[in-house]
Amino acid sequence: MLASKRILLIIGGGIAAYKSLDLIRRLKGLGAEVTPVLTRAAEEFVTPLSVAALAGAPVHRDLFDLTTEAEMGHIQLSRSADLIIVAPATADLMAKMALGSANDLASTLLLATDTPVLVAPAMNVRMWEHVATQRNIAQLKSDGIGFIGPDSGEMACGEFGPGRMAEVPQILTAAEAHFEAGVLRGKRILVTSGPTHEPIDPVRYIANRSSGAQGTAIARALRSLGADVVFVTGPADVPPPDGVEVVRVETAAQMQAAVDAALPADAAVFAAAVADWRVASASGSKIKKKDGALPVLEFAENADILAGVSQRISGRPGLVVGFAAETDDVIAHATAKRARKGCDWIVANDVSPETGIMGGSENAVFLISDAGVESWPRMAKEAVAERLAARIAAALVS
Incomplete structure (x- = not known):
């Protein structure tokens, strides 16, 4: 996917610049042409x-390089x-990008370009x-700049948290996904999201x-990536994305009905x-508190939507991806779930609670399939989504 693609790589000044050397090597190995640009600060970490x-x-470093600026080289580069x-x-x-500043070669290139830009913060x-x-991040995203990471982890300064530059494979995946845009055109994919609310009475659930x-x-x-997405969502905190068919539901039964109505599909996530x-017999009116008496709730099991779709004899999507949220023995429980449900990937x-993943902005996942278990590093949920989407695309168009 990257063969013969022309990549302009701008290397900023941070300790993570050392990763750019491996990134160049890997990009070249995939057949890309790499034109490197170093900021002055970057030269403190890697040599031209x-x-x-x-x-x-050649490495480009200076905005006022007379051998190229006679022909407006910075415009051509960008x-x-x-x-x-x-x-x-x-x-x-x-910050320079968000403000539209252009006081060195890197910022000038970024201001003068109409080429797509991906940034890997560090x-x-x-x-x-x-x-x-x-x-600044919000402004750049609004401007259409793509983000890769950052990851969470230990910093060179000894602190821990978000800010580590994404690993090279993540950057390569994002670059490949960029050029795969449209690769899923004509494919119908079902995605379910959010929680379900199972009523106890009209005011509790x-x-x-x-x-x-x-x-x-x-x-x-x-x-x-060009897919026709049917998005079946429970009452989630996060609003649905633009450009997809949104089906809003409340309960598991409603979600099951919406899933059935959305099929057939090429893939389902x-x-x-x-x-x-669910409560077997939800009350039609608010349950009143009575002195000395606690309400007794009888439960019934909801239909297993994932298993139902995975085990369809006819009309089964070509790829079924389930999720497993676990609190202990994650791989063992998820592997057993995959076998039990009959889905392709988990x-x-x-x-x-100590991971901060449920309801947080980051995720750290294992992808379990016939090929085995892949451990993905902790990264932003957007990065997890992009990586998973690229894998789905590869599976559907191979």
Whole structure:
């Protein structure tokens, strides 16, 4: 997918710049042409000689290079590429992008381009969380800039949290997904998301802590690859993405009916956290508190939507992906669930309270399939969605 693609790689000034050397090597190995640009700060971390040697191309460093500026070389550089990757993208460089500043070669290229841009942020956790940085991120996303990461982990400064630059395989996956845009055109994919609410009476219900963020991100990523997405969502905190067919439901029974109505489909991704049980006889009026007497609730089991679709004799989607939210023995429980349900893949994660994943902005998952277990690093839910969407695309169009 990257063969013969022209990648303009802008390397910002941060300790994560060392990863750019491996990124260049891997891009070249996939057949891409890499044109490197170093900021002055980046030269404190990687040398122009090492970058040029790996890229097999001259390193561009100076806005006022007279050998190229006679022909407006910075304009040509910014527009001859098929994709611009900024890795690492420092807080300073992203601030320049958000403000439209152009006081060096890197920022000028980014301002002068109409080429798609992907950034891989890398900075101290406090810098990442600062209100100014978050404001700049929101502006860049609004401007159409794509983000890869950052991941959470230990920093070079010794602190821990979000701000680590995405690993090279994640960046490569994002670049490939960019060029695969439209690869799912003509494919119909069903995505379920969010919790379900099972009524006790008209004012009370049973639910779980799912925000719907991961399902929404998956639907958005599949849509960006050209898929026709049917998005069946429970009452989630996160609004559904634009450009998809949205079916809103409340209960597990309603979700099952919506899923049945959405089939046939080429693939189905069951990211919803569907309640396993419901109150057998929900009250039609509010249950009143009575002194000394507790209400007795009798439960009934909800239909297993994932198993029902996975085990269809006719009309089964070509690829069925389930999710497993576990709090212990994640891989063992998820592997058993995959076998029991009959789905093709299971995306499993640890939702123990200390992980902060349930209802949070990040996820760390295992992809379980016939090929075995893949452990993905902790990353933003958007990054998980993009990686999963790319894998789905590869499975459906291979």
